[in-house]
Amino acid sequence: MKLILLALSAVLIVSQQVPPVPSTPDGFVYGPPVTTNYTLDVFFDHLCSYSAQAFPGLYLYWSNNQHWLRMVVHIVPLPYHYYSFYVSRAGRFIQTNYPANFTEYMSWMFNHQSKYLDTAQGWNQTTLYQNLAADTQTATGVNSTLVMSSFNDTSYNYNLRLSWKYAQSKGISGTPMYMVNGVLVPAASGFTKYQDWQNFFNSLN
Ligand SMILES: *[C@@H]1O[C@H](CO)[C@@H](O)[C@H](O)[C@H]1NC(C)=O
Numbered sequence: 001m002k003l004i005l006l007a008l009s010a011v012l013i014v015s016q017q018v019p020p021v022p023s024t025p026d027g028f029v030y031g032p033p034v035t036t037n038y039t040l041d042v043f044f045d046h047l048c049s050y051s052a053q054a055f056p057g058l059y060l061y062w063s064n065n066q067h068w069l070r071m072v073v074h075i076v077p078l079p080y081h082y083y084s085f086y087v088s089r090a091g092r093f094i095q096t097n098y099p100a101n102f103t104e105y106m107s108w109m110f111n112h113q114s115k116y117l118d119t120a121q122g123w124n125q126t127t128l129y130q131n132l133a134a135d136t137q138t139a140t141g142v143n144s145t146l147v148m149s150s151f152n153d154t155s156y157n158y159n160l161r162l163s164w165k166y167a168q169s170k171g172i173s174g175t176p177m178y179m180v181n182g183v184l185v186p187a188a189s190g191f192t193k194y195q196d197w198q199n200f201f202n203s204l205n
């Protein structure tokens, strides 16, 4: 009996797939080092309309408070946004190699979501890659040839999977979701305005 249980728990552990330890902490960091008073972990999907609505107000709030507010953006490609994983792969390429241009990429995708949610449904794989590379160049200025090559580099794909696993391991079930100093703040998922963030952080004092 004990042996059976042991064997079963071994199977369970394997099938649970504990996320591997990433080579650096997950997410794209804005602002001061980790020793500051507040770190805001942001979980966004490039193709989520609520993430798109939330971003401008949040970004402005962060810009005005960046001397103390550390913001870490985690990308969570949601499976029901059909091409989100592809969009996130191009995003990961930019994040890794052109970090100064990642915010532009995020904004561009937030402003053109319907192209990858709807129009792209009629494209084949080649057209998808070509348009994504061209749009990435439009958004960031990074040569589309380099973006095309990045689709053949499995490291971006792999690192994005690790990000997805990381978010799942934190109980992130949708976007946008937020953690403040490591604690989930469900109410913040409804924030769309600068004032929402201001009221929230003021309330912590
Ligand atoms: C993909 O779609 C494009 C544009 O419609 C077309 O020119 C191309 O031949 C298609 N490629 C494949 C492999 O079907």
Ligand SMILES: *[C@@H]1O[C@H](CO)[C@@H](O)[C@H](O)[C@H]1NC(C)=O
Binding pocket: 098, 100, 101, 140, 141, 142, 143
């Ligand atoms: C990336 O962003 C920087 C800073 O905004 C800008 O100077 C540069 O032209 C952009 N494009 C590339 C390809 O680096």
Ligand SMILES: *[C@@H]1O[C@H](CO)[C@@H](O)[C@H](O)[C@H]1NC(C)=O
Binding pocket: 143, 144, 145, 146
């Ligand atoms: C992008 O890179 C390719 C290959 O290196 C080059 O032929 C092309 O002119 C570049 N395009 C732009 C817009 O810089």
Ligand SMILES: *[C@@H]1O[C@H](CO)[C@@H](O)[C@H](O)[C@H]1NC(C)=O
Binding pocket: 148, 149, 150, 152
């Ligand atoms: C990517 O790989 C495919 C298949 O191996 C190849 O046909 C294509 O030319 C490669 N693209 C780039 C941009 O390296």
Ligand SMILES: *[C@@H]1O[C@H](CO)[C@@H](O)[C@H](O)[C@H]1NC(C)=O
Binding pocket: 037, 038, 068, 201, 202, 204, 205
């Ligand atoms: C965090 O600390 C900075 C500087 O010490 C302060 O200006 C800011 O108001 C603090 N943030 C909050 C939400 O208390």
